[in-house]
Amino acid sequence: MTDASAITHRAHGAGVRALLARAAVADSRARAALDASITDAFLPAEGRLDDRTRAALATLVEAMVGVVEGELTEYSMRLLGTRGARAAAERLIANPTPVAERLAAAGLLRDPDFAAECLSRVQLELLTASLPADAGADADTPSLLARLAQSSDRVVATAAAATMIGESQRRQLSEGRGLTSTGMPSTLHARLVWWVAAALRDRAADGLDDPAPLDRAIAEAALRNIAAHDADDRVEAATMRLAEAVDAQPVELPALLDEILRDRRLTVLAAFIAHALGARYELGRELLVDPAGDRLWLVLRALNVPRETIARLGFHLSEADPRRDVDAFADALDLAASIDPATARLAVAPLSLHPDFRAALLALDTLKDVR
DSSP states (O other): OOHHHHHHHHHHHHHHHHHHHHHHHHHHHHHHHHHHHHHHHTSOGGGSOOHHHHHHHHHHHHHHHHHHHHHHHHHHHHHHHHTTOHHHHHHHHHOOSOHHHHHHHTTGGGOHHHHHHHHHHHHHHHHHHHOOOOTTOOTTSOOHHHHHHTOSSHHHHHHHHHHHHHHHHHHHHHTTOOOSSOOOOHHHHHHHHHHHHHHHHHHHHTTOSOOHHHHHHHHHHHHHHHHHOOGGGSHHHHHHHHHHHHOOOTTTHHHHHHHHHHTTOHHHHHHHHHHHHTOOHHHHHHHHHOSSOHHHHHHHHHTTOOHHHHHHHHHHHHHHOTTSOHHHHHHHHHHHHTSOHHHHHHHHGGGGSOHHHHHHHHHHHHHHHHO
């Protein structure tokens, strides 16, 4: 065989192997796509996300990945440039495949904790945006947050101002101005940063003789990003500080919840409910976005919230969320109102347990049901 023939033969063999490899990957992806379609096809109606929620969730995840990717890439390139590793720096931006797509294909974005936080956040924001304007609200009266921000109590005023700033930053995404931070809890933010770091490394290392400088730069950039993340800047943290600072007493809580609802601030409402229950913010949010609502009505009854306040919240949420059945709510309202607050407090006591403890208890209950 001549040298030219040998080269052609080797090239042909490499091409065949590459084609087979691509076909194997395509087969795997096709199977995964089919499995996902089958799962979606047989989901019950209440378990299926509507198009608006899907779009908002995708937008949020892509924005969070994008802001982390941008920060890691910028700092990594700076480090690589000063260390003479220009080839690695060029490779870092040479591959146009979006990092979010790589993370999704790897299944990382399906992480239960990460996905649950993103979904709950999106659902509450969409619910807030869909709340009807309260006919009883006075447009000339400053909102509760605006008044609290002017409070003579410095702790209350600071927390209220931080909440208003946090809400404004969250609105940036819906207004098309992008994110400046992920707004995630520290653990989940760090998890996302390392996912993005791994995807950047995987994308850029191909073709490098020595990926060690690239690895070091990306790792340093990731650690720098994680260290700079302040979970206390999250709007959820600010609202909980506000609820703790106000520390509404049982006789004050109903009027405050009423006013927060009129201001259409469900993030603040979630915090005040969670604080009154002695639970974390995430539980208050979970109660509000649950379309069934049974736990929410029982919690409000346990907090001795009057029937009219529960009714107003229920009907507002029903108007904002098409998944909710207003007739079913009317029946549930009658049942909740008939329960003594002390009995309701006993019934909802497990909700205020540590989330991991509560999850373990729920898992045991599920096992009992299987048996």
